[in-house]
Amino acid sequence: xxxxxxxxxxxxxxxxxxxxxxxxxxxxxxxxxxxxxxxxxxxxxxxxxxxxxxxxxxxxxxxxxxxxxxxxxxxxxxxxxxxxxxxxxxxxxxxxxxxxxxxxxxxxxxxxxxxxxxxxxxxxxxxxxxxxxxxxxxxxxxxxxxxxxxxxxxxxxxxxxxxxxxxxxxxxxxxxxxxxxxxxxxxxxxxxxxxxxxxxxxxxx
Amino acid sequence: xxxxxxxxxxxxxxxxxxxxxxxxxxxxxxxxxxxxxxxxxxxxxxxxxxxxxxxxxxxxxxxxxxxxxxxxxxxxxxxxxxxxxxxxxxxxxxxxxxxxxxxxxxxxxxxxxxxxxxxxxxxxxxxxxxxxxxxxxxxxxxxxxxxxxxxxxxxxxxxxxxxxxxxxxxxxxxxxxxxxxxxxxxxxxxxxxxxxxxxxxxxxxxxxxxxxxxxxxxxxxxxxxxxxxxxxxxxxxxxxxxxxxxxxxxxxxxxxxxxxxxxxxxxxxxxxxxxxxxxxx
Numbered sequence: 001x002x003x004x005x006x007x008x009x010x011x012x013x014x015x016x017x018x019x020x021x022x023x024x025x026x027x028x029x030x031x032x033x034x035x036x037x038x039x040x041x042x043x044x045x046x047x048x049x050x051x052x053x054x055x056x057x058x059x060x061x062x063x064x065x066x067x068x069x070x071x072x073x074x075x076x077x078x079x080x081x082x083x084x085x086x087x088x089x090x091x092x093x094x095x096x097x098x099x100x101x102x103x104x105x106x107x108x109x110x111x112x113x114x115x116x117x118x119x120x121x122x123x124x125x126x127x128x129x130x131x132x133x134x135x136x137x138x139x140x141x142x143x144x145x146x147x148x149x150x151x152x153x154x155x156x157x158x159x160x161x162x163x164x165x166x167x168x169x170x171x172x173x174x175x176x177x178x179x180x181x182x183x184x185x186x187x188x189x190x191x192x193x194x195x196x197x198x199x200x201x202x203x204x205x
Numbered sequence: 206x207x208x209x210x211x212x213x214x215x216x217x218x219x220x221x222x223x224x225x226x227x228x229x230x231x232x233x234x235x236x237x238x239x240x241x242x243x244x245x246x247x248x249x250x251x252x253x254x255x256x257x258x259x260x261x262x263x264x265x266x267x268x269x270x271x272x273x274x275x276x277x278x279x280x281x282x283x284x285x286x287x288x289x290x291x292x293x294x295x296x297x298x299x300x301x302x303x304x305x306x307x308x309x310x311x312x313x314x315x316x317x318x319x320x321x322x323x324x325x326x327x328x329x330x331x332x333x334x335x336x337x338x339x340x341x342x343x344x345x346x347x348x349x350x351x352x353x354x355x356x357x358x359x360x361x362x363x364x365x366x367x368x369x370x371x372x373x374x375x376x377x378x379x380x381x382x383x384x385x386x387x388x389x390x391x392x393x394x395x396x397x398x399x400x401x402x403x404x405x406x407x408x409x410x411x412x413x414x415x416x417x418x419x420x421x422x423x424x425x426x427x428x429x430x431x432x433x434x435x436x437x438x439x440x441x442x443x444x445x446x447x448x449x450x451x452x453x454x455x456x457x458x459x460x461x462x463x464x465x466x467x468x469x470x471x472x473x474x475x476x477x478x479x480x481x482x483x484x485x486x
Contacts, residue, residue: 010293011247013485014240025233033240040246045289052256052283054271094287160287196256196286 011039045092048082049178049199068193074110074124074181077194086172088201091122092164098193099159099184105129107184107192109163111199114177115170122165129159129184158195167201250482253288253297254362260344260476264304271475275311275368277416277430277468279324283478284316284363290354294482295319296333297352302476305340308376309471310369312337315480317362318355327369337369340471350483362480368471370430375415375467380407381438384467391419391458393449396433396441396465408435414470417441419454422462428454430468 012032017023069075078095093111107129111122163180170176178199184192224235259269266272273282297315305311312329313336316322320334329337333351354360375384381404389397396417408415416430428450436442443449450458457463 013293014244025237029240030236033236033243036247037239037243040243043289043291047289050255052258054258054269096285096287158285160285196284198254198288200289 045200049080079179111163248485253480307342319353
């Protein structure tokens with residue numbers, strides 16, 4: 001997962017017997033070792049938080065619980081704490097959410113990090129929620145509560161988005177607080193339900 | 206030591222801290238050790254997703270609780286979960302802690318980029334990504350290995366679940382007898398069996414938790430499971446006209462060889478779900 005956009009293909013496979021203590025130490029084994037070390041180093045994202053909201057597939061009473069919200073501005077939907085070494089430069093969140101809107105709408109997400117005294121606020125990302133179902137994952141069938149996740153349903157769907165924040169204004173080498181915020185809607189018409197998120201720390205540059 | 210025995214460093218720290226000092230020569234042992242450690246780093250599996258839920262209290266729907274009924278058809282219960290991963294590790298290990306209705310079997314299907322969702326799979330032998338979970342009515346740990354993963358550095362994981370209709374006969378101690386047999390007759394919305402001792406109170410209190418399906422003389426299901434109300438100790442009634450048996454199903458169901466089965470819909474409450482890449486060699 002090279003977050004800086006540079007792909008380094010797959011690691012080189014070394015037959016384990018090639019570096020057996022009694023096997024000849026060949027140049028191929030060494031170069032493969034270096035390549036693998038480089039590949040491992042390029043995978044520089046580290047997941048530091050994962051959060052999931054439960055749902056009830058048994059009845060439609062899901063709507064009775066305060067997991068849906070109709071806020072018209074960003075509200076916290078997931079948060080956690082992570083130790084951040086000074087080498088990390090960014091935090092990036094992937095989020096899966098459900099949304100119901102009566103018209104084409106926008107879902108907004110933002111990641112905010114704080115070290116206790118300084119706060120870094122990421123740029124708010126926007127994702128268009130098309131009424132024809134810009135869906136994520138396999139098509140759902142059957143009854144799943146108040147949101148029927150079918151492609152033709154204008155009233156609900158499951159979506160994936162992201163948000164990130166630069167950590168340069170924070171004092172690192174300590175525990176930081178990461179908070180993901182989100183909401184959906186245009187003119188206050190959207191219903192938003194957080195489903196799942198993961199936050200990664202990464203070192204860029 | 207044998208050349209055929211796979212050797213992977215089990216931990217770091219095999220070299221002392223002066224082994225690769227600046228300006229020093231590096232001998233073959235150090236190089237070999239460095240190569241082996243980098244290889245280990247690449248081959249070690251990492252966790253893909255780890256989700257936990259409230260395990261307190263009864264199996265009621267409440268905030269923080271993850272619970273669902275495994276229906277006769279596949280339903281997605283977790284995900285999609287996008288995760289970054291090591292693309293060359295192609296199998297995963299599942300750890301699931303769940304409480305499932307006693308004497309029922311639930312199939313789960315782990316959808317990955319190596320295994321697209323398939324609605325037709327009804328058996329855990331069909332794919333390493335389909336796993337059968339036998340319910341005991343108590344918290345159990347379910348572990349499966351060899352789950353196929355794709356070869357991309359992003360994986361999108363989904364978990365689907367369904368009841369294994371071949372093994373989930375209704376509990377006769379709770380709901381009365383029998384849970385299968387040859388009906389006296391059926392109509393569009395009724396099934397009668399003389400001599401049955403179905404418990405109206407228990408069955409109707411659990412409406413939807415027990416379903417009825419019809420099978421032909423060869424044991425093939427021709428009318429898939431439907432919920433019903435118990436209208437008498439010998440009479441079941443399908444309350445929803447949309448679910449009435451069709452005229453053809455009624456004709457087939459009145460064939461003397463036809464049988465019915467009463468199936469319990471498993472309730473699944475999850476405490477934890479974890480997928481982890483399995484180590485390479």
